[in-house]
Amino acid sequence: MSRLNLDEMSAFMAVVETGSFVAGGRSLGLTRSAAGKAITRLEAHLGVRLLNRTTRNMSVTDDGQLFYQHCIQIFSQLEEAQDSVGQKAGAPRGNLRISLPDALGRLLVLPLLAEYQRLWPDVQVDASFSDRVVDIIDEGFDLAVRIGNHATDSSLVSRTVAHxxxxxxxxxxxxxxxxxxxxxxxxxxxxxxxxxxxxxxxxxxxxxxxxxxxxxxxxxxxxxxxxxxxxxxxxxxxxxxxxxxxxxxxxxxxxxxxxxxxxxxxxEVPVQAIYPSKRHLPPKVRGFIDLMVERWKC
CATH class of the missing domain: 3.40.190.290 (D-Maltodextrin-Binding Protein; domain 2)
Structure with a gap:
């Protein structure tokens, strides 16, 4: 089986995330037509329909939802590979995907994110504010901040950053x-x-x-x-x-x-940083955890 085309996968992710072919294509410098053709080629390659299209609406199929989650993991791993060999002196860079409890996230973590981006201008942040407990690995997050003790499996590591x-x-x-x-x-x-x-x-x-x-x-x-x-x-x-x-x-x-x-x-309830277990923790993740510990003096 021939290899997947990363540009076509990027087009698919952009359309899913923006909810339209026009906005998704524009985010990648593509026309609506070019984005649509890229996804059509990707569907033909996979042999499944990823998106349902009508003249007015676009929706993601079940296969599309599953493939999108895999795309997140693939691009996250590619980014980590790039980070591991392309950073100067371990400086954080790339895209940090973080899940935060709603209230604590907006009141206490958001100011730290602002400071973090001032310190490391090469980092982009995708932050999800929700009290829902996410599946960090399946949903492609680099890091989650959670209140309370959370049992973790062997694929996750937790560190207390505040109380x-x-x-x-x-x-x-x-x-x-x-x-x-x-x-x-x-x-x-x-x-x-x-x-x-x-x-x-x-x-x-x-x-x-x-x-x-x-x-x-x-x-x-x-x-x-x-x-x-x-x-x-x-x-x-x-x-x-x-x-x-x-x-x-x-x-x-x-x-x-x-x-x-x-x-x-x-x-006394702990506030924990939870992240995937890896031998080499990406600098973008380590940097933000260290900032939380330093500012909250845990």
């Missing part, structure tokens, strides 16, 4: 209407805003004065998969929230949220 603590809080209006819990058991009589992802609810962990840890699964009529959405729901008086301190700090300071159950401790 944060949680706070239990609620809007003053909620406290005025329903009172403030005095003990962990009181949580069973309150409406709590719980983080839930993929049908799995996150428990609240509290430490008593004796040092004993309690795992509480509070009552909840409203479950959300976004920490910022939980904060916003708390601000609306919809219940008690168990939030990262960095997300609640400004609202506790201005009085829009009130901290509760302060007699209890909360666990």
């Amino acid at each position: 944060h603590r949680a706070v239990i809080c609620a809007a003053p209006a909620y406290v005025q209407a329903y009172g403030a819990p005095q003990t962990a058991d009181d949580l069973l009589h309150h409406q709590c805003l719980v983080f839930s992802s993929r049908m799995k609810r996150q428990p609240w962990r509290l430490q008593e004065a004796s040092g004993e840890w309690l795992k509480v699964s509070p009552n909840s009529r409203l479950r959300l998969d976004s920490a910022e959405a939980i904060r916003d729901a708390a601000l609306l008086g919809l219940g008690l929230a168990y939030l990262p301190a960095f997300l609640a700090a400004d609202y506790l300071e201005n009085g829009r949220l009130k901290q509760l159950l302060q007699a209890y401790g909360t666990e």
Whole structure:
């Protein structure tokens, strides 16, 4: 079987990522017609249809989605090969694909990305902001930043880059209407805003004065998969929230949220950088991890 044409693969990826032949072709300096012909040749080579085309719309087939994921991995590996032999003194360069939790990413990581690009102008960054736990390898990410301990398989490496603590809080209006819990058991009589992802609810962990840890699964009529959405729901008086301190700090300071159950401790939660296990970590990845550690003094 003859080899795939990288230019045709690039055209296919560009069209998928932009959602149109015109924009995809333009991003590569091609006309709409040239981009379309490149993908037609690629489909003929593979013997499958990658894109469904109508006069008004374009959509990616199941085979196209699968092939696109492989293309991401192939071009990532090509980029790594280029980086490994083409960098001067190990300077970061190329494209860094990073997955970030939505709130932490925008509040704390985005400023670091700006600084990182000032330090290393030869790096381009594709950042995905979502609380969804991505499959780093299958989806072609170089690096993911995640909150909490995450079990990883042998193909992944994790490094703690920061820590944060949680706070239990609620809007003053909620406290005025329903009172403030005095003990962990009181949580069973309150409406709590719980983080839930993929049908799995996150428990609240509290430490008593004796040092004993309690795992509480509070009552909840409203479950959300976004920490910022939980904060916003708390601000609306919809219940008690168990939030990262960095997300609640400004609202506790201005009085829009009130901290509760302060007699209890909360666990120190790690913020982890997770990346594919490789003998030679690309400088673009190592550089950003090192920047996070340096700025957050972990």
